[in-house]
Amino acid sequence: MGEPYPKLEADGLTRVFGRAPHTVEALGPLDLTVAPGEFVCVVGPSGCGKSTLLRIAAGLLRPSAGTLLIRATTPRPAAMIFQDYGIYDWKTVRANVRFGLDVQRVPRREANARADDWLARLGLADFTHAYPATLSGGMRQRVAIARALAVEPELLLMDEPFAALDAQLRTILQDELLDLTQATRTTTLFITHSLEEALVLGDRVLVMSARPGRIIAEHRPPFPRPRTGDIRSTPEFTALKGELWELLRKEAVPA
Known part of the structure; x- marks a missing residue:
């Protein structure tokens, strides 16, 4: 990828909410690296700490333990896009x-x-x-x-940006984002509930466990870049989506 160092690096990242004895372990311990120019998608069950991870990366929350480091050359390296537009x-x-x-x-x-x-x-x-x-x-x-x-931005943080949109529009915006990010090579950390979205957009797809969220699996979609939304109709896409769904289903249904 050119630069030897990750753009984003999380080490033993943990976040706890509340005060004892009423604490909630929301996240971690979690280790993560994102290389310069890489588009990393994170999927996981509801309430697993995906948004917490993004808010720590954006500097909106402090970790309870561990570190999250962004290697940047500018004072404000990250830009964040929320589900509810935030405009x-x-x-x-x-x-x-x-x-x-x-x-x-x-x-x-x-x-x-x-x-x-x-x-x-x-x-x-x-x-x-x-x-x-x-x-x-x-x-x-x-x-x-x-x-x-x-x-x-040196780092684009996206928190389920298309979740509120209908399926057709969501597909159109996924394809537009795919074009844009392939052109700009902006390092991106993208949170989503949608396996399809993660597989269309991501160089890597990370699967998080139920709360407290840890990374339990990593996949590299086998679709070379520049790619288009046409990959959705391939058998490899369907197979990988099924594999990820099995993992997620186990996490979403408590034992």
Whole structure:
């Protein structure tokens, strides 16, 4: 992959919520590395700590034990995309996409140009001056993706970004994200419930156990890049999805 060091490295990462005697072990101990330019998908049963892992990576939560290190060359290396879009209803689409650039104090003209470039790439050029309330769910999520990518993050963190969308739209946005991330080679940690999504997008798919979440399996989908959504119809895809489902089912159903 070029660089010898992982972009993200978690070592013995653990997170406990609450105070004794009412503590909940949410995560870990968990070890994880993500190489530069790698797209890693994490799947696991509900409540296994997937989002907790992402929030620690984003700096929104502290680990209870262990470490999570991001090797970065910029002060704000990560951009996060949430399931509920996380965009501001009172800002125009362009102002939303420009938001991270404004925080970084990028000059207005350059920030507008970069925002407009990402809006064009995500098919939103006609909605530059619209407000999010007038957009569909899929378009709102495209705005969130444009906002995250406009800052050219070293690490993209995505927390079930397509979970709220209907199946057809979800497939379209998976394919768009596949194109974008293959073009930008942005290092990505992507949380999802959907095995199909993980296999379409990921260089690696990690399976987490029930809470407290640990990584119990790792698969490398055998589909060379650049790949397209057409891999969904291959027998290998169906077989791997079945294999992962067996693993997940065991975790989702308590013994």
